[in-house]
Amino acid sequence: MDIFLQQIINGLTLGSVYAIVALGYTMVYGIIQLINFAHGELVMIGAMVAFTVIGALADTALPPVLIVFAGILAAVPACMLVGYAMERVAYRPLRGAPRLAPLITAIGISIILQHLAMLIWSRNPLAFPQIIPLVRFYIGGAIITGVQIAIILASVLMMGALTLMVYRTKLGIAMRATSQNPQVAGLMGIDINRIISFTFIVGAGLAAVAGVMVGTYYGIAHYSMGALLGMKAFSAAVLGGIGNLAGAMLGGILLGVVEALGAGYIGDLTNNVFGSNYQDVFAFLVLIAVLVFRPSGLLGERVGDRA
Amino acid sequence: MNIFAHPRAKWVGFALIAIALIGLPFALASAGTAWVRIANLAILFTFLSLGLNIVVGFAGLLDLGYIAFYGVGAYVYALLASPHFDLHLPFWVILPIGALVACLFGVLLGAPTLKLRGDYLAIVTLGFGEIVRIFLNNLSQPINITNGPQGISRIDPFSFGSFSFSQNEIILGIDFSGPIKYYYILLVILLLAIVVNLRLQHSRIGRAWEAIREDETAARAMGIDTTRIKLLAFAMGASFGGVAGGMFAAIQGFISPESFVLVESIMVLSMVVLGGMGNVWGVVLGAVLLSFVPELLRYTVEPLQKSLFGRSIIEPEVIRMLLFGLALVLMMLYRPAGLLPSAIRKRELAKTDK
Numbered sequence: 001m002d003i004f005l006q007q008i009i010n011g012l013t014l015g016s017v018y019a020i021v022a023l024g025y026t027m028v029y030g031i032i033q034l035i036n037f038a039h040g041e042l043v044m045i046g047a048m049v050a051f052t053v054i055g056a057l058a059d060t061a062l063p064p065v066l067i068v069f070a071g072i073l074a075a076v077p078a079c080m081l082v083g084y085a086m087e088r089v090a091y092r093p094l095r096g097a098p099r100l101a102p103l104i105t106a107i108g109i110s111i112i113l114q115h116l117a118m119l120i121w122s123r124n125p126l127a128f129p130q131i132i133p134l135v136r137f138y139i140g141g142a143i144i145t146g147v148q149i150a151i152i153l154a155s156v157l158m159m160g161a162l163t164l165m166v167y168r169t170k171l172g173i174a175m176r177a178t179s180q181n182p183q184v185a186g187l188m189g190i191d192i193n194r195i196i197s198f199t200f201i202v203g204a205g206l207a208a209v210a211g212v213m214v215g216t217y218y219g220i221a222h223y224s225m226g227a228l229l230g231m232k233a234f235s236a237a238v239l240g241g242i243g244n245l246a247g248a249m250l251g252g253i254l255l256g257v258v259e260a261l262g263a264g265y266i267g268d269l270t271n272n273v274f275g276s277n278y279q280d281v282f283a284f285l286v287l288i289a290v291l292v293f294r295p296s297g298l299l300g301e302r303v304g305d306r307a
Numbered sequence: 308m309n310i311f312a313h314p315r316a317k318w319v320g321f322a323l324i325a326i327a328l329i330g331l332p333f334a335l336a337s338a339g340t341a342w343v344r345i346a347n348l349a350i351l352f353t354f355l356s357l358g359l360n361i362v363v364g365f366a367g368l369l370d371l372g373y374i375a376f377y378g379v380g381a382y383v384y385a386l387l388a389s390p391h392f393d394l395h396l397p398f399w400v401i402l403p404i405g406a407l408v409a410c411l412f413g414v415l416l417g418a419p420t421l422k423l424r425g426d427y428l429a430i431v432t433l434g435f436g437e438i439v440r441i442f443l444n445n446l447s448q449p450i451n452i453t454n455g456p457q458g459i460s461r462i463d464p465f466s467f468g469s470f471s472f473s474q475n476e477i478i479l480g481i482d483f484s485g486p487i488k489y490y491y492i493l494l495v496i497l498l499l500a501i502v503v504n505l506r507l508q509h510s511r512i513g514r515a516w517e518a519i520r521e522d523e524t525a526a527r528a529m530g531i532d533t534t535r536i537k538l539l540a541f542a543m544g545a546s547f548g549g550v551a552g553g554m555f556a557a558i559q560g561f562i563s564p565e566s567f568v569l570v571e572s573i574m575v576l577s578m579v580v581l582g583g584m585g586n587v588w589g590v591v592l593g594a595v596l597l598s599f600v601p602e603l604l605r606y607t608v609e610p611l612q613k614s615l616f617g618r619s620i621i622e623p624e625v626i627r628m629l630l631f632g633l634a635l636v637l638m639m640l641y642r643p644a645g646l647l648p649s650a651i652r653k654r655e656l657a658k659t660d661k
Binding site: 034109118278284287295 | 363367369371419420423426427429430431433434435437438441442444445569570573576577580584621625628629631632633634635636639640643
């Protein structure tokens with residue numbers, strides 16, 4: 001088996017999930033310069049809601065694809081609602097406040113959502129029902145599963161749709177205007193509050209789908225799954241250049257690949273002093289390295305003057 | 308009218324507080340030794356909050372990986388005073404070493420990252436906390452340093468020669484249990500920390516931190532070496548964490564990476580935020596409140612739920628965390644300066660009136 005190719009495939013799969021989550025961070029950051037720490041929790045809620053629906057439908061005779069689709073259909077509005085409420089309750093009142101304030105509420109919201117989820121779904125992980133038949137394809141000595149293909153395809157589709165929306169629709173123009181200069185955008189007749197709410201809602205919808213994808217990939221969903229995933233996705237957003245859509249996509253995929261290759265080869269490289277149990281370290285090392293050497297990220301610009 | 312205005316009233320007040328603090332462990336012990344332990348942990352968390360307050364409160368740098376320094380301090384203590392490496396150094400030697408090592412880690416983290424703006428710093432420190440935890444979890448191979456997830460047990464308690472802080476002892480006819488003895492030494496260390504913090508706050512460095520917090524560009528223009536001063540805040544906060552970690556290891560006698568997770572960092576942050584960032588007495592109040600209230604709830608809500616519904620619906624741990632989360636959100640929304648600052652400011656104004 002070709003380990004290199006296999007790790008690339010695994011990395012691309014996880015990377016596209018990171019990219020989708022990173023888009024949520026980067027859009028919110030681009031528009032109100034806030035790191036939404038609670039964004040990872042939206043991914044978790046998406047996975048939990050979808051798993052509940054999928055679990056309830058698992059015994060019916062519906063085709064598996066339809067069941068998963070129903071799960072996504074339930075998760076997306078649920079997350080959008082939470083995302084909207086989050087912005088209204090915790091961030092909007094603090095828009096003029098010092099930077100530290102919304103950051104701290106974001107952490108509070110994250111903790112609250114995590115433990116509410118624990119109340120609703122209990123401490124134990126939810127398992128993904130075995131409804132999807134395992135499909136495997138062999139390419140050049142590596143294996144790619146049907147789920148992996150679906151995840152990568154869905155991510156590409158969503159990224160394409162988002163890009164179209166941001167660059168081709170009126171709403172997208174309003175979003176970009178708001179992110180460039182909220183005051184002037186307001187003077188041009190754009191309802192800033194509506195655009196910001198909308199940004200959160202879109203990000204939350206993406207997070208919901210990402211939650212379903214990562215849950216299906218690993219086969220479980222858990223009340224605390226959002227925190228680590230969120231941090232990694234944020235690292236991806238920074239890697240690509242925060243506030244930059246293409247950057248988030250590139251950063252996510254790169255980070256996924258770096259992580260997979262790192263986990264695959266660290267044992268050989270360090271003579272088994274470090275093993276693949278250090279996988280989670282890579283995202284943070286990448287984050288710190290980027291912030292130290294190129295704080296504006298790979299594709300980012302103009303971050304310097306915001307400092 | 309301000310009763311604190313009268314000079315003698317102030318000393319009477321101090322005396323009353325001192326008596327209350329000295330008598331407290333015996334009062335708590337009558338409700339159960341568990342409460343004395345809770346008081347000890349409260350002191351520990353107050354100490355920890357004071358350390359974080361230097362970073363978040365004084366210098367305005369959001370550190371979300373603070374618990375890593377606590378962990379480093381705890382592991383330094385555990386490694387130097389347990390059968391793990393068969394080293395048994397006395398605690399007054401280890402605590403300074405722990406402070407120093409934690410301080411080094413603080414500089415290690417701070418040096419490359421302090422050029423960053425606030426919210427980036429928050430994420431990086433958060434990542435740093437995770438990295439430290441992952442290493443603690445995995446450094447059992449190839450050389451067993453941290454003993455992995457099992458943690459290190461049978462850690463030596465504090466002791467002066469044959470006087471050990473973990474055993475019962477009858478002095479002058481009064482029964483001092485282990486936790487009560489710890490209470491007093493922790494209290495002394497905490498008081499020292501409070502004095503250091505108060506002195507720091509009004510020192511040249513403290514004023515430099517405040518200037519940076521309010522406006523970094525202006526502070527630099529005034530000739531403050533901002534990077535160095537921020538690094539100093541990081542290092543000092545970290546050494547506080549290191550000392551607290553050492554005390555924690557000694558009291559518990561057992562540590563594992565489980566005690567140094569992100570949630571703990573957020574707990575300490577909630578204490579600082581609730582009481583009032585940058586205000587020493589506020590932070591003390593916040594830490595004491597958030598240490599005791601969840602425990603009180605644990606002992607009241609749990610039986611209440613059992614009697615009402617026949618079973619426990621909401622675990623006390625969940626209530627605790629929800630409380631911390633709510634504290635963060637509600638304080639930021641409605642009282643961003645914390646519970647105490649206005650009262651303090653009033654008192655300061657009263658002083659200048661004289």
